[in-house]
Amino acid sequence: MFYKQINNVFLGVVMLTGDGAYIKKINRQYILNVIFEKSKISRANLAKVTGLNKATISVQVNDLLHDELIYETREEHNAVGRRPIMLSINESAAFFLGIDLDYNQILFNITNLKGDTVKYEKVDLQTDIYEDIVNIVANRIKRYEQEFSHAKFGLAQTCIAIHGTVSNDEMIHFIPSYQWRDKNLKHDLNTRGIKNIRIENNANLAVYAEKVFHYHNSDNIMLLNLASGIGAGIIINGELHRGFHGYAGEMGHMIVYPKGKPCRCGNEGCWERYASEPAFFECANRILDRRVDTHSDVKRLIDKENPQIMTALQSWITDISIGINNIINLYNPEMIVLNSPILKSYNGSLEEINKQLTSSVSYFREIVISGLGAKSAVVGACAFGIQKFLDLPSLSLSDTNNSISA
Numbered sequence: 001m002f003y004k005q006i007n008n009v010f011l012g013v014v015m016l017t018g019d020g021a022y023i024k025k026i027n028r029q030y031i032l033n034v035i036f037e038k039s040k041i042s043r044a045n046l047a048k049v050t051g052l053n054k055a056t057i058s059v060q061v062n063d064l065l066h067d068e069l070i071y072e073t074r075e076e077h078n079a080v081g082r083r084p085i086m087l088s089i090n091e092s093a094a095f096f097l098g099i100d101l102d103y104n105q106i107l108f109n110i111t112n113l114k115g116d117t118v119k120y121e122k123v124d125l126q127t128d129i130y131e132d133i134v135n136i137v138a139n140r141i142k143r144y145e146q147e148f149s150h151a152k153f154g155l156a157q158t159c160i161a162i163h164g165t166v167s168n169d170e171m172i173h174f175i176p177s178y179q180w181r182d183k184n185l186k187h188d189l190n191t192r193g194i195k196n197i198r199i200e201n202n203a204n205l206a207v208y209a210e211k212v213f214h215y216h217n218s219d220n221i222m223l224l225n226l227a228s229g230i231g232a233g234i235i236i237n238g239e240l241h242r243g244f245h246g247y248a249g250e251m252g253h254m255i256v257y258p259k260g261k262p263c264r265c266g267n268e269g270c271w272e273r274y275a276s277e278p279a280f281f282e283c284a285n286r287i288l289d290r291r292v293d294t295h296s297d298v299k300r301l302i303d304k305e306n307p308q309i310m311t312a313l314q315s316w317i318t319d320i321s322i323g324i325n326n327i328i329n330l331y332n333p334e335m336i337v338l339n340s341p342i343l344k345s346y347n348g349s350l351e352e353i354n355k356q357l358t359s360s361v362s363y364f365r366e367i368v369i370s371g372l373g374a375k376s377a378v379v380g381a382c383a384f385g386i387q388k389f390l391d392l393p394s395l396s397l398s399d400t401n402n403s404i405s406a
Helices: 002-017 018-040 043-050 052-066 128-147 183-188 203-212 279-287 295-302 308-329 341-347 349-355 373-390
Strands: 070-074 085-089 096-100 105-112 117-125 155-162 172-175 180-183 195-202 221-226 229-237 335-339 366-367
Touching: 018 043, 018 085, 043 052, 043 085, 043 366, 052 070, 052 085, 096 128, 096 203, 096 373, 105 128, 105 373, 117 128, 117 373, 128 155, 128 183, 155 203, 155 373, 183 195, 195 203, 195 373, 203 221, 203 229, 203 366, 221 308, 229 308, 279 308, 295 308, 295 341, 295 366, 308 335, 308 341, 341 349, 341 373, 349 366
Parallel strands: 096 155, 155 195, 221 335, 335 366
Antiparallel strands: 070 085, 096 105, 105 117, 172 180, 221 229
């Protein structure tokens, strides 16, 4: 897919402009994407795959070797003649930090340039004061910068996932769980000496991770995070859909029950009041003869086929399906990815959801449960950093420890 896109750009635009620097940039992007996809490839095969001539390949490869973004190895083989020299991404040239700033905890994930996670940590928070949390994040980033300073490009990029609305200029508009409004986290980290930062909505990064690490060939994906609220990450025609201000994807606040339960957004009957995790636990604890507080509690009861937990699940899945049906009719997605540990614990969840999507006007290809789970936003943040660092128009990462088997 990437090869066709680049060839179209090269033939349809670059040839018209005659800009040599731009042509060189496009060729560099093209070659890097092929090396990422193939893991190991010779110069000769690189020329065949890209269609670029040997002279161009030679110049570009030499530049990438000089920049230490790729390295050479000789393949072992039994044939007569010289062993072929293979090109691979130099995974140790740079490292990338993803941060998921959730309520009561922060997740930190670091990948190398290839997309493999090399460090993953969770920090429980004892405060919800903005300045305190900014200091915690800044100090942790500085620690990681020191830890990975041995790499040529060090900790090259940091991307922070926010569970709330983030504008196109990276301002935090509102985080409901913290009740933070109009916070310039990027600026506040910059003043503490932290550079190369990106602020993004967590669902956007989660859907980006699904495409980068798994659904490489899907260009219309909807991811639904069923957590403390409900957020959606939307990819349309291969591009993240952010909306005019950057606030697209707040699916949890579509009204599914007019004059229903009051929501913290100010409306009544919002979807997340019925289909979020807190809604499920509220329902389960209303009918169970014992209290459940964690995903492990729920899984144990599901494994025992507890009739009360199954009743709660059926009610919850019905409310989930109402929202999904609306989304399908609005966006006609190819893939719908549900990120929920509760649904993942129940083997029949997808079958139950599909049974309730019976509308003759609703079309989609597949609904799946995310294999990335709680790490989706942080690994998406790291991948976003890789793409930005290399200035690539798109990115696909295969055969990493974050990749998901189909």
